[in-house]
Amino acid sequence: MSNQFGMYSEQYTNDYSKEQNEQFTAAFDAITQQFVAGLNEGVPADAASIQDAVRQHYEFCSQFWKPTREAYKSLALSYIMPSPYRDTYEGIAKGLGKYHYDAIVIWADKNL
Template identity: 30%
Template sequence: MEWSIQDIARLAGTTSRTLRHYDDVGLLKPSRIGSNGYRYYDQAALVRLQRILLLRELGLGLPAIAEVLEGQKDTAKALQTHLTWLRREQQRLARQITSVETTIRKLNGGEQIMAEEILDGFDNSQYEEEVVQRWGRDAYDKSQRQWTALSKDKQRDMMAEQERLAQALAEASARGEDVASDEVQELVRQHHTWVSFFWVPNREAYINLGEMYVADPRFTAVYDKHAPGATRFIRDAMRVFAEKNLE
């Protein structure tokens, strides 16, 4: 079974022009081009388009999406990982919707507002299972204690520092810096210090953290939004730092 470019554009909520651009840049090739010049897409192309659209929603640019698709050849496995994340987001958003509905109802009715109700869904507990599986219960518990002990202003400062480091490393990648250069390694040292506020990774753990940045679209979106391919650059720089400085 196959679909015309017009059918795909309509079903995906995009345009034929966008799909032709995906073809031009090598991101999504049609399964065939008819004698009339129209592009047609089979099931494999349709699945690839689904992955492209999912990654676009994470904020990745087309070069970054191409790298992710190239690095994840097992389509079903990649989609399973993305599905797990989507379901967690669905649950979190459902809790937030209920929380806001409760707040509106109680404000309109003059009822007492309970903190547990109106703040439900605004936490990071959806990542607990993932963190525990990767690095252990102690790592998760420590990071949670450290984070919740911070004031709101300090939490904003910490996130701003993470964004500063992400941008600086991405800019170094865009300039073509060597991952082992003094400038890049100093930025990685600051990154390791930032991570160590929550949990102190050893050599293996820090290298694995860099690998997760590349494998997980959520992290790739954070870094590649500053420069295409920045996540892989940061991963490689983290490995150099770990092998040289950590045990």
């Protein structure tokens, strides 16, 4: 059986209620929209506002999985390599996967 969501997805569990999952989705969407706004406005990936969005993204991910620097950067790599993550980001805005990847790498190298 192939694992379409990458090598770390087996570490995730979802024992949450429908309401909790809806809250997670809304929170994740709000974080993603910060990246979309930055990309659309030409804000550099290392700008304070985008780095704060990465911090929020890391904290969001940490609710389910506590990634190391390398693991977090590996997750970001899935945003630019062929994967459902890349397809989702690119479906939202062209270049969003690479923008998010760049921002994560900068943040991870400074903070993890």
